[in-house]
Amino acid sequence: MIQTENRINNLFEQHSDSSKIMSLFLTAGYPDLESTVELILGFEENGTDLVELGMPFSDPLADGPTIQYSSNVAIEQGITMDKIFDMVREVRKHSEIPIILMGYINPVLRYGVTRFCERAAASGVDGLIIPDIPLEESGIMVDEARAHGLPIVYLVAPNTSDERMRRIDTHSEGFVYCVSVTGVTGAREGDEVAQSVQRFIERVKTNVTRNPKMVGFGIKSHEDAQRISRDMDGFIVGSALIDTIRAHYPEEGWKDEVFAFVHSLKYGKL
Secondary structure (H helix, E strand, O other), X not given: OOOOOOHHHHHHHHOOOOOOEEEEEEEOOOOOOOHHXXXXXXXXXXXXXXXXXXXXXXXXXXXXXXXXXXXXXHHHOOOOHHHHHHHHHHHHOOOOOOEEEEOOHXXXXXXXXXXXXXXXHHHOOOEEEOOOOOHHHXXXXXXXXXXXXXXXXXXXXXXXXXXXXXXXXXXXXXXXXXXXXXXXXXXXXXXXXXXHHHHHHHHHHHHOOOOOEEEEOOOOOHHHHHXXXXXXXXXXXXXXXXXXXXXXXXXXXXXXXXXXXHHHHHHOOO
């Protein structure tokens, strides 16, 4: 199945300059299998433009403790690749929000690259982020993804050279994911980090000129998002969202607390 139109491209083409695009990362199956679809739909109602749905993996080396925890919970809950596709299919009954699957290459290889791309496209997935597959080694993944209309989004980080940033910009589709702090994922703080992020963003502005630019890693408030994404097209929040879910689940009204947090990320606190 080849998608003739892509929701990611449409999002960036149609989005106004008056606000930043907000993408949220949620581990599929966290905090439980039943909640993923309802959370995604609630995210959209509260200002989310794009969802990165994490594919849990038992050995997530690049993830901080928050994302590792959510992955472990989802695996214990019995998440599988087929269940992730079912979740996306269910979302598609109610919403056209762009959904990107994000995760490590191992589960994809285990599932089978061709089969994975076929089922991802058929379920309504719009793109892929596979952080641990280098540009130079992504041949078969890229070929299969493109054959099924699935853009692959590549990442740049502070330790990415200017020349490599330009190469990644040439090959990335949809947008370029700008990892603002080198290391494992998680919320960050401090003046030194802020200065480092700004230097990185200046380099990204110079070298990434073909694709929209989304910045992530370390954002946990509306103020963070506006400051860090000022010269970007949008921002990505993951660990802070998982932390908020963890803080309130399974209390009565936990989803309302999560949706209030999401709303505040986009629009600020009331």
